Amino acid sequence: MASAFTPREGIAAQYARRVRPRLSAELVFGDALPASGAARGPCPLHGGRGPNFDVDRRALSWRCYSRCSSGGDELDFLAARAGLVRPGARLEGDAYREAVRLAAGLAGVALEGVGPAAPPARLPPPARRPEPSSPPPAAAIPVQAIALWAASQPADGTPAGAYVRRRGVWPEPLPLPPRLRWLPREAVSDATALELPAPGAGAVGYAYGAAQIGAWQLEALTADGRRLGPERWRRAVGKRQGLAFRVRSPWEHEPWQDAIAVAEGELTALAAAVVLPVGEARAVGGASGLRGEAGLQAADPGEGRAVILSPDGDRAGRDAARELAARLEAAGRRVRADDWQRTDGRDLADELAEAVAAADELAREARP
Numbered sequence: 605m606a607s608a609f610t611p612r613e614g615i616a617a618q619y620a621r622r623v624r625p626r627l628s629a630e631l632v633f634g635d636a637l638p639a640s641g642a643a644r645g646p647c648p649l650h651g652g653r654g655p656n657f658d659v660d661r662r663a664l665s666w667r668c669y670s671r672c673s674s675g676g677d678e679l680d681f682l683a684a685r686a687g688l689v690r691p692g693a694r695l696e697g698d699a700y701r702e703a704v705r706l707a708a709g710l711a712g713v714a715l716e717g718v719g720p721a722a723p724p725a726r727l728p729p730p731a732r733r734p735e736p737s738s739p740p741p742a743a744a745i746p747v748q749a750i751a752l753w754a755a756s757q758p759a760d761g762t763p764a765g766a767y768v769r770r771r772g773v774w775p776e777p778l779p780l781p782p783r784l785r786w787l788p789r790e791a792v793s794d795a796t797a798l799e800l801p802a803p804g805a806g807a808v809g810y811a812y813g814a815a816q817i818g819a820w821q822l823e824a825l826t827a828d829g830r831r832l833g834p835e836r837w838r839r840a841v842g843k844r845q846g847l848a849f850r851v852r853s854p855w856e857h858e859p860w861q862d863a864i865a866v867a868e869g870e871l872t873a874l875a876a877a878v879v880l881p882v883g884e885a886r887a888v889g890g891a892s893g894l895r896g897e898a899g900l901q902a903a904d905p906g907e908g909r910a911v912i913l914s915p916d917g918d919r920a921g922r923d924a925a926r927e928l929a930a931r932l933e934a935a936g937r938r939v940r941a942d943d944w945q946r947t948d949g950r951d952l953a954d955e956l957a958e959a960v961a962a963a964d965e966l967a968r969e970a971r972p
């Protein structure tokens with residue numbers, strides 16, 4: 605009975621050997637982990653607010669003592685969170701395969717022979733009406749976003765890396781941030797059914813999400829790492845919010861150490877991560893992303909940290925940043941704008957690129 609493996613057993617064996625050991629409670633449960641010190645937190649599966657969701661961090665098991673009234677292991681959680689099964693339902697067939705793929709994506713493991721099949725149909729929303737007092741259920745983890753992560757490669761040495769280096773926003777000695785990824789054309793098409801235009805060799809992708817990859821901003825590039833011609837191909841997958849890039853200032857006594865920078869767009873956030881003394885730089889989608897609740901959310905990793913705003917040099921950006929600054933200051937946060945005076949439609953990425961080019965020029969002139 606040597607070769608009695610069914611495909612299902614093959615997946616299970618691969619999962620146990622290659623994926624499960626690389627998972628952590630942070631990866632699996634992400635923002636749904638009860639706060640440190642708290643025994644239980646709100647249940648993300650039914651959108652609860654009370655402390656009814658229990659996680660065993662070592663076993664990666666969970667239980668909801670409220671409406672779900674069920675529990676399970678990490679795959680049960682991922683499947684329920686992605687809307688593939690109801691909480692507590694038996695996990696089998698396509699939903700099982702998809703849950704394994706989600707977990708593999710989180711672990712950064714490519715499974716053999718568990719290629720991107722069409723994801724199973726998502727469940728229709730529950731017929732039951734929510735309790736009047738509950739907020740809408742937490743957003744499911746977008747299956748596509750995690751599939752893209754599994755299919756992507758680190759940007760260094762790829763056209764994505766060449767593109768960012770050429771734009772001058774991430775100077776050569778610094779390794780590229782891990783959330784900047786290269787997605788070959790086949791991977792984008794297979795994983796997400798997003799069709800890249802024919803000449804495109806792939807896409808540069810910026811992955812968003814705190815403990816889990818929840819969203820992407822993609823832009824098509826040619827094989828030599830240039831943007832496609834006038835008809836730029838850009839797509840967003842999932843809901844972009846927060847945590848794009850993380851660096852630390854080498855200056856220990858920097859008063860803005862650990863601040864969070866909020867910039868308009870991914871390249872500007874990359875530049876912010878290089879030149880500003882910040883712990884994190886986040887990208888929002890243009891000036892409109894700085895406004896209202898979205899801006900507050902981007903500026904708030906939940907620890908009341910100082911905020912550096914880096915709006916683009918146009919009226920919309922400046923106005924939105926001023927409005928956000930006032931709201932943050934009213935909430936007791938320390939706020940600085942890195943340049944209220946920036947004009948001419950320029951952003952921090954332009955300024956950094958110029959500074960890098962000028963430094964290169966000086967270095968060339970200094971050579972004998």
Ligand SMILES: [Zn+2]
Pocket residue numbers: 647648649650651652668669670671672673
């Ligand atoms: Zn629940």
